[in-house]
Amino acid sequence: MVDHNEVPHEVDVIIAGGNKGGTAGCVVAGRLAKADPSLEILVVEYGIDTKNDPKIVNPALFPALLAPDSKTARFHEAKPSENLAGRSPAVVTGACLGGGSSINFMMYTRGQSTDFDDWDTEGWNAKDLLPLFKKAS
Numbered sequence: 001m002v003d004h005n006e007v008p009h010e011v012d013v014i015i016a017g018g019n020k021g022g023t024a025g026c027v028v029a030g031r032l033a034k035a036d037p038s039l040e041i042l043v044v045e046y047g048i049d050t051k052n053d054p055k056i057v058n059p060a061l062f063p064a065l066l067a068p069d070s071k072t073a074r075f076h077e078a079k080p081s082e083n084l085a086g087r088s089p090a091v092v093t094g095a096c097l098g099g100g101s102s103i104n105f106m107m108y109t110r111g112q113s114t115d116f117d118d119w120d121t122e123g124w125n126a127k128d129l130l131p132l133f134k135k136a137s
Contacts, residue, residue: 011041011042012041013032013039013042014041014042015042015043016044026043029043048095049096050097056072066103071095071096072094072103073092073096075090075091077090110133
């Protein structure tokens with residue numbers, strides 16, 4: 001994370017993630033850095049700093065992130081829909097560094113080997129997928 005008081009210096013690539021594309025921006029930055037480690041890459045993202053915020057790092061406290069007075073989420077309400085018995089659907093987006101990935105309760109559990117082997121599809125068995133799963137962790 002960059003200290004906002006630092007004097008900016010020249011960079012090769014600027015990736016603007018916003019508060020909805022931050023995760024994708026980080027993936028792009030990571031791939032660029034791996035392809036050319038000499039690049040100076042700046043990822044710019046909107047939102048409050050939640051580093052070390054217990055509500056972000058402790059899954060038991062996640063419900064507080066969606067409270068109406070939350071500073072880490074934005075609530076977008078659509079028009080009422082007759083398909084929803086007149087209710088208005090709400091879409092919650094992240095309003096902090098890390099965006100929705102910081103507040104969406106994402107937890108990863110890899111399937112059993114047989115889950116993939118049962119697909120019986122070349123390249124999609126557990127042995128072939130395991131290196132990709134390890135890379136994603």
